[in-house]
Amino acid sequence: MNSLKSINRKARRVEASVIAATGDVQALQARGGEGKIYYPMGCTLNFTPGWEVDVSGGTAGLCQPVERDLFDCHLGCGWPAQVPDHLNNAVDWTDKCASAANDWRKVDIVFP
Amino acid sequence: MSTAVMTPVELPYRLREAHSFEASGEKFLYLVPSGAIFSLDKIGKEVLHGLADRDLHKEELVQMLLARGHSAREIEVALAELEQSEVIMRGTAKQKMPTVPEKTFPLQRIVLNVTNQCNLACGYCYEYSDDKISQTAGKPKYMDHAIAEASIDLLIKESADRPSIHVTFFGGETLLNFPLLRSTVHYAKERCALAGKQVEFSLTTNATLLSEPIVDFLAEHQVGVTVSIDGDKELNDKMRIFHDGRGSYEVIVPKIKMLLERHKTNSIGARVTLSSGVSHVRRIYEHLTQEVGFYAVGFSPATANPERLYSIGPQKMSAVLGGFEDLAWEYRDYAVTGRQHGFTNANDTLKELHSGMSKAYPCGAGLGLLGVGTAGDVSLCHRFVDSPVGKMGHVMEGGVDHEARHEFLETHHLGARYDCHTCWARPVCAGGCYHEAFVHYGDTSAATLHYCDWIRGWNDLCLRIYGDIAVKNPAYLQRFDGA
CATH class of the missing domain: 3.90.930 (Outer Surface Protein A; domain 3)
Known part of the structure; x- marks a missing residue:
């Protein structure tokens, strides 16, 4: 938080609830527990087209269409997803998009 | 989105x-x-x-x-x-109040008043003084095994799924009934082993009857000990006297030293009762830590109707806060350099502030804690044992009276204490001691308004100390994390 710093235990709990309520969507950045492999919800475990399931065994939350988890695929994912990759080919693709909710129209088509 | x-x-x-x-x-x-x-x-x-x-x-x-x-x-x-x-x-927000707990709120601790007799005659004692509320006429002087065992069984049953319970032995002078204490410790351990629960013990004593075999028993069973003592000979012997008027200091100090020497398995603390002639906080603290050897010393003003001569009064109370302040800053200096300080009042308040406690009730009485009198009557706490006020059942006849307990919790909830609703200290105070309120105002549900300024002053001081420690040595505060 930029205006307050938590000092006691209760404040740390309040901070956690504030982050949950006001922070960016965190689900795709959640880490696996100790000894567990991290699979973001929305990523498939099985890459055979037509057979994709996610870590929960479902298909409803998979990362297609791309707007569902634009940033996770664009920024953090090494898998060649159907979005321009941030590392090599479309470094400034989302520069004009500070908030996906408001600025999604500014994310334009990329021609390789 | x-x-x-x-x-x-x-x-x-x-x-x-x-x-x-x-x-x-x-x-x-x-x-x-x-x-x-x-x-x-x-x-x-x-x-x-x-x-x-x-x-x-x-x-x-x-x-x-x-x-x-x-x-x-x-x-x-x-x-x-x-x-x-x-x-x-x-805009405006509706004031949030903690909720009244369920009727079946699990019990955590009982206080067994194993006797209502005492070999001392301290002037301020709430069991014997002019402000006494217990009616012991017709009640046995000593608790018997059947009552003590039924109390343990009741505690185990009422503790529901709590993994750990606590038994406190109290009096009168607790050690006048040491045989019962000993058999109850054995009984509770046996029953708790069967129930799959941990059990801890503590007792309060005036130390006059401590002997090596008793101390060895307490050490073996990790019984925490609180010793009532009011300072050096001059101060202690003003109020803590035998029935013939002799002071108790000379009798108890060698026994306390023996206790501190032989008993290392649980905490041993001194509890000082401040009264009109005994309000020298630093002098008492230094004597009890340096001369007698206690690691922890806690202070509490005597509960008394303001008309009593020993009542501490507002002027002395502000002097006491001055003394508390002096010791609390010393605690701060110790804490920022990572050292332990034995001023229990500061330590306890800092612990509560660290967890960010927001209380619906001032203490656990009637909630996780109940008292039991010598005849087996269940009461709000040890201070209300054998009093018609705060009676909540009988250990053998029907157990805890859940209706009475719930009614008490409804009428004594912070939400019902309107005087407290505008006070910033209510999360830690929640209205003050029921016994203090009863002695002062004749009503357990009254907020202890005569202490309000004092409580706010003390909590403000502890907050500043907490802030200092948080800035200068935050690692010190980790000791409170498990609490």
Whole structure:
């Protein structure tokens, strides 16, 4: 938080609830527990087209269409997803998009 | 993705309830009722300063902050955080009160008054003095095994799924009935082993009857010991006397030293009762730690009707707060250099502030704790044992009277103590001791208003000390994390 710093235990709990309520969507950045492999919800475990399931065994939350988890695929994912990759080919693709909710129209088509 | 909701009329921002304080050059907020403690960064301080004496609409607040060089994004985030953390709000909010617990709230501790007899005749004793509320006529002088065992069984049953329970032995003078204490410890361990629970023990004693075999038993069974003693010979012997008027100091000190020497398996603390002639906080603390050898010393003013000669009175109480302040700063100095200090009052308050406790009740009486008298009557706590006030059943005849207990909890809840609703110290105080209220006002549900200034002064002091420690040696506070 930029205006307050938590000092006691209760404040740390309040901070956690504030982050949950006001922070960016965190689900795709959640880490696996100790000894567990991290699979973001929305990523498939099985890459055979037509057979994709996610870590929960479902298909409803998979990362297609791309707007569902634009940033996770664009920024953090090494898998060649159907979005321009941030590392090599479309470094400034989302520069004009500070908030996906408001600025999604500014994310334009990329021609390789 | 969330949808922004437009408020038809935008209400101005205002500060919510909080107590602000400074420590080590930083500004802190103690939020009420959550009990959260935050330090304020630059933008947080500016928002608070802006709202200190007037409400501001969002545009006014944003303009003020933009003029001070903050970016629009930074301001947006800060206002959302401050609102979500309940530092500021728009419009009005209904006052939040903790809820009344379920009727079946599990018991954690019982206090067994194993005897109502005592070999001392301390002037301020709430069991014998002019303010006594217990009616022991017709009640046995000593608790018997059947009652003690039924009490343990009741505690195990009423503790539901709690993994650990606690038995406190109390009196009268507890050690006048040591045989019962010994057999009850064995019985409780046996029953708890069968029930799969941990059990801990503690006792309060005047130390006159401590002997090596007794101390060895207490050490073997890890019984925590609280010793009542009021300081050096001159101070202790003002009130803590035998029935023939002799002081107890000379008798107890060699026994206490033997106790401290032989018993290392649980905490041993001194408990000082302050009265009109005994209010020398530092002198008592230094004597008990340096001369007698205690590691922990706690102080409490005698509960007394203000008409009593030994009643401490407002003037002496402010002197006592001065003494507390002196010791509390010393505690701070020890803490910032990572050393242990034995001033229990400061330690206990800091522990509560660290966890951010927000109490619905001033203590566990009637909630997780109940007292049991020599005849087996269950009461609100050890101070109400054998009193018609606060009676809550019988260990053999029907067990805990859950209706009486629930009614007590409803009528004594912070929500029903209207005097407390505007006080910033209510998360830690919640209205004060029921016994103190009964002796002073004849009503257990009254807030102990004669202590309000004192309580706020003490908590403000402890908050500043907490802030100092948080800035200078935050690692020290980790010791309170498990609490």
